[in-house]
């Protein structure tokens with residue numbers, strides 16, 4: 001991996017950039033919480049924009065249980081771990097600093113934001129990017145979570161091809177389940193909707209209020225989708241392979257794969273110190289960070305200045321390539337905001353009559369090469385009599401043979 005020159009161009013940014021020699025802890029231009037596809041993509045873009053970037057990552061990307069990443073052009077089948085490692089190498093090559101750990105708390109600080117890690121240490125950034133993804137809250141069926149990402153699935157675009165033409169069960173837990181059944185029918189003719197949870201009434205019959213509607217019954221019948229009344233008691237697994245679901249009635253429904261509808265919960269607890277929390281998603285699929293069109297986090301409909309989000313923490317539906325693209329988009333928006341802030345500061349300094357910049361300009365304009373109190377001809381004469389002036393060495397020490 002190439003090691004690119006990551007030194008910032010802007011002296012103001014430079015002052016804020018981390019320096020091992022500096023006694024004060026560095027203030028990063030951007031602290032990114034979460035180093036999955038969204039966070040690492042943003043880190044690469046910001047590093048290439050010569051920004052100082054710190055990525056804090058707990059190391060648990062959402063798709064970690066899956067064997068491979070699919071529907072990501074040119075990366076089909078790569079393991080989630082390898083994808084993250086490649087992303088980390090790219091981010092580091094553009095100067096990003098990566099820290100393993102969990103962000104436990106956040107607050108505003110004079111520099112912008114302070115993020116406390118679970119180790120107790122604190123890091124500072126001018127801007128905060130939340131890319132912590134989401135947690136899939138799975139139905140509480142014994143044995144189900146152990147199979148998650150293997151033969152218990154949710155996303156046909158991630159796994160549909162791998163289970164094509166197999167016997168697929170859909171765990172019917174709510175209004176999304178019929179939709180999932182119709183969706184997976186695209187990949188296999190052998191689909192069974194197993195009614196479970198609220199879809200089954202207390203007496204074991206199909207719930208009037210939560211079971212399929214008349215329209216849905218017709219759709220299921222038209223697509224040849226079988227319906228079985230549960231509830232499901234446990235998964236049946238043999239030799240580490242799913243073989244079916246065991247109903248409370250004792251019946252076994254043979255299956256190769258089981259599709260579930262998790263509740264998607266964005267990982268945002270560490271934002272409480274900023275007064276930010278996740279909000280219910282309009283599609284009723286979980287909770288997420290609300291953002292404006294460019295990735296600025298909203299709280300009660302207002303922008304939370306300096307706090308941005310990308311990937312699954314904001315967009316619960318984002319696939320890996322979408323999360324990476326959102327990381328890119330938000331990174332460019334943050335960079336634009338920093339440039340605006342720096343330009344405003346530079347203009348204010350430029351307008352100050354007694355600022356050091358204005359004094360330097362005035363000296364240049366009025367005194368030219370005499371601005372240090374010695375003109376060029378006088379300097380040349382001095383160099384002739386004291387050559388150490390030209391070499392830049394200390395004239396007193398040079399005369400006394402100490403240089």
Ligand SMILES: Cc1cc2nc3c(=O)[nH]c(=O)nc-3n(C[C@H](O)[C@H](O)[C@H](O)COP(=O)(O)OP(=O)(O)OC[C@H]3O[C@@H](n4cnc5c(N)ncnc54)[C@H](O)[C@@H]3O)c2cc1C
Pocket residue numbers: 033034035036037038039056057058059060061062063064065066068069070071072101102103104131132133134136148149150155157158159267270310311312313318319320321323
């Ligand atoms: C089983 C499964 C299989 C999938 N397969 C595919 C697929 O084949 N193709 C596809 O395109 N999509 C797939 N997805 C979706 C994919 O996982 C997401 O699109 C992707 O992970 C979103 O990226 P992200 O960067 O937003 O979040 P993540 O990839 O989840 O990254 C977030 C990172 O933030 C870290 N983090 C969280 N909280 C903190 C904290 N407080 N402090 C520090 N770090 C923190 C996490 O540990 C994690 O490393 C799959 C999902 C699942 C569940």
